[in-house]
Amino acid sequence: MRVISVINQKGGCGKTTTAINLCGCLSQLNRRVLLVDLDPQGHASLGLNLNPEDVRCGMTEVMTQSTGLEEVIRVADGTNLDVAPANITLSTVEQLLADAAGKEGRLLNKIEGMQRNYDYVIIDSPPSLGILTFNALRASDLSIVPIDMGFFSLHGVTKLIEIIDLVSRHTGHKVQLRALATMVSLRTRFTREVLEEIRQHFEGNVFRTLIRNNVRLREATSHGVPISHYDRRSAGANDYRAVAEEVLAMEVSAEAKVPELAAVEQNAPVGSPDEQPSVSYLSKP
Numbered sequence: 208m209r210v211i212s213v214i215n216q217k218g219g220c221g222k223t224t225t226a227i228n229l230c231g232c233l234s235q236l237n238r239r240v241l242l243v244d245l246d247p248q249g250h251a252s253l254g255l256n257l258n259p260e261d262v263r264c265g266m267t268e269v270m271t272q273s274t275g276l277e278e279v280i281r282v283a284d285g286t287n288l289d290v291a292p293a294n295i296t297l298s299t300v301e302q303l304l305a306d307a308a309g310k311e312g313r314l315l316n317k318i319e320g321m322q323r324n325y326d327y328v329i330i331d332s333p334p335s336l337g338i339l340t341f342n343a344l345r346a347s348d349l350s351i352v353p354i355d356m357g358f359f360s361l362h363g364v365t366k367l368i369e370i371i372d373l374v375s376r377h378t379g380h381k382v383q384l385r386a387l388a389t390m391v392s393l394r395t396r397f398t399r400e401v402l403e404e405i406r407q408h409f410e411g412n413v414f415r416t417l418i419r420n421n422v423r424l425r426e427a428t429s430h431g432v433p434i435s436h437y438d439r440r441s442a443g444a445n446d447y448r449a450v451a452e453e454v455l456a457m458e459v460s461a462e463a464k465v466p467e468l469a470a471v472e473q474n475a476p477v478g479s480p481d482e483q484p485s486v487s488y489l490s491k492p
């Protein structure tokens with residue numbers, strides 16, 4: 208099982224659209240997928256036709272009580288996608304967990320219990336760098352950072368990368384990062400410059416696929432289904448299918464590298480978490 212979070216503290220850059228449609232495409236590629244809505248806005252739930260106001264038991268209870276993930280999962284109408292829904296009460300988690308020990312690891316603990324049920328768990332996170340995003344980072348093997356092509360889009364990226372480094376030093380967990388360019392309208396000079404800057408910030412860890420601006424993606428969300436279930440021939444469906452294929456290819460190349468890395472790990476002296484190699488994405492079962 209691989210856990211992938213979609214994070215960026217900048218609002219409206221395509222996190223929820225990416226989470227929903229990556230789930231839809233991975234599911235169409237015959238992977239068992241769970242979408243975890245970790246945003247109090249409940250947009251991932253809403254985008255899969257689950258009204259956040261009707262959520263009586265959801266991610267708030269999972270994060271603050273002994274409720275297990277399996278107790279809150281619902282199947283989204285018109286798809287076979289499993290969703291752990293959220294609503295506005297999730298915004299209380301920050302206060303409720305303020306003094307709790309191991310508060311960054313809560314989601315990880317709950318997700319670990321789902322190892323056998325899913326091939327992929329995708330986490331949609333809120334546009335902030337608080338306890339929910341920390342939990343998403345701590346639980347994930349890979350974090351996708353959607354970046355839209357606007358003037359302000361790179362503004363917070365340095366801060367985001369700093370925070371991710373901080374979480375990894377604090378917890379000893381290194382998460383693999385990969386940026387995804389979203390809402391790309393034209394291959395203009397400005398777009399090329401932004402893409403080049405993204406590559407520099409992420410040291411080349413950028414999806415080859417660019418997500419084009421495509422109105423069918425907006426329509427699909429308003430119909431409560433992923434693009435793969437709404438218009439599979441649209442540009443949006445093609446783009447997110449290509450992202451899903453890149454994700455699957457990362458898994459294959461990771462597996463190919465495992466014996467080599469395992470040998471390195473066996474010979475490596477036991478050091479502080481900071482010194483340990485970044486193999487967590489590769490070495491999970």
Ligand SMILES: Nc1ncnc2c1ncn2[C@@H]1O[C@H](COP(=O)(O)OP(=O)(O)OP(=O)(O)O)[C@@H](O)[C@H]1O
Nearest residue numbers: 217218219220221222223224334390419420421425
């Ligand atoms: N490639 C795209 N083409 C056209 N519209 C898009 C595309 N990606 C996202 N959108 C639209 O842009 C808006 C913001 O996208 P989305 O909700 O996915 O962002 P977000 O990062 O999750 O926002 P928030 O930070 O509020 O959670 C939505 O209306 C969505 O339908």
Ligand SMILES: [Mg+2]
Nearest residue numbers: 222223246250
């Ligand atoms: Mg969102």
